[in-house]
C-alpha cells in the first residue's frame with residue numbers, strides 16, 4: 431500500500447520541496463529546553479533505509495494509557511533537520527509484533543496520520559526499551575477543537591462538522607477496505623489542523639485487521655464510543671464498530687459533549703436506548719447468545735426516535751438528522767457503509783462550495799482536497815464515485 435518515495439531532506443530554515451506531501455514543514459527548531467539522544471537504527475518508513483540519527487525532543491504533546499507523545503526533530507548530520515514530528519513512545523513488545531507499527535507501515539492516505547520514521551531506544555529513566563513512532567505532527571485533536579468552542583459556549587460551525595465527518599469517513603473507507611478496524615474512534619484520536627481543515631485519524635494502538643470468522647476481544651474502544659454489539663460482548667464484530675464511533679463523534683461535534691455518557695459499562699446501553707429506543711431481542715441474541723445483562727426493553731421516552739434525534743441534533747438540519755439516524759443504528763449490518771456516508775446529501779455543501787471559515791478567520795480559506803481519490807479509492811467507491819465527487823458544474827463554481 432505505501433508507495434516508495436525518495437527520502438526527504440528538508441533544510442532547517444528552507445521551504446519543504448513541493449513533493450513533500452505528508453512531511454511537516456520544518457520551521458526553526460525551538461530554542462526551549464530539549465532532550466537529545468542518538469538512535470542507531472532509525473528506519474525511514476518511506477524508503478526503508480536505516481540511519482543513525484540525532485533526535486531532539488522538545489515538549490510532551492500527549493499522554494495515553496501506554497505511553498507518551500513528544501514533539502521532536504530528527505537529523506542525520508546536524509545540518510538537515512526534519513520535523514517537527516510527533517514521536518509516540520510505547521514499551522517495545524518482545525513477544526509479538528506491534529500492530530500499530532505494522533498498520534502504520536502499510537497505510538498511505540490523506541486522512542490517516544503518516545508514519546515517517548521508527549526506531550527503538552532504551553529510556554534512561556527506567557532502562558526499558560521503547561518503540562518510537564515518528565509521525566507527522568498536527569496542531570490539535572478534534573477533542574481540543576470541540577472544547578475550544580465549548581469554552582466560548584459555542585458549538586463547531588456546521589460546515590466544520592461536515593468537513594471533519596467527511597474526512598473521518600474517507601479514512602474509514604480506506605482502512606475498512608483492507609479489513610483494518612481502528613477500534614478506538616473518539617475525538618482525542620482524531621488529529622486536525624483547524625486553519626486548513628485537514629483531518630487525520632491517529633492512534634492505531636487498538637487497531638486490528640479483522641478476519642472473517644475469527645473472534646476478536648469485545649473489551650476494546652473507549653466506553654462512550656462503544657458500539658452496542660461491543661457492549662453486549664460480541665466477539666464476531668465487523669469494521670462497522672468504527673461507524674458507530676463516527677456517529678458518536680458527529681453527534682459530539684454538534685452538541686459539544688459526548689452523546690452517550692454511561693457511568694458504567696452496562697449503563698452505556700441505557701444511554702443509547704434513551705435516544706434509539708429499546709434494543710431488539712434478536713439483535714441482543716445475535717450479538718452474544720450468552721448475554722445476561724440488562725435488556726432495557728421498556729421505552730425510556732415517549733414519542734418517536736425521529737423526534738428524539740430532532741431534539742438532540744436539530745442544528746444539523748434534516749440531512750444531518752437523516753445521516754445520524756442511519757449511522758447510529760443497533761444492527762451493524764444496517765448502519766451505513768463509509769461510501770454511502772460519503773455520498774450522503776449532508777455533505778453536498780462540501781461538493782458545492784470550495785471554502786470554509788476557520789475559527790477566528792474573517793476571510794474564507796479553501797477547503798482541503800476532499801476528492802483527490804486514487805485508483806484504489808475509486809475502485810472501492812465503485813458506482814458511488816460519481817455521487818461522492820462534485821459534479822462538473824459544481825466543480826467549476
Ligand SMILES: Nc1ncnc2c1ncn2[C@@H]1O[C@H](COP(=O)(O)OP(=O)(O)OP(=O)(O)O)[C@@H](O)[C@H]1O
Nearest residue numbers: 492494495496497499516565566567568618633635
Ligand atoms: N501525530 C500527532 N500529532 C500531534 N499530536 C499527536 C499525534 N499523535 C498523538 N498526538 C497526541 O498524543 C495523544 C495520545 O496519542 P495516542 O492516542 O496515539 O496515544 P495512546 O497512548 O494510544 O493514547 P490513549 O490511551 O489515550 O488512546 C493524542 O490524543 C494527541 O493529543
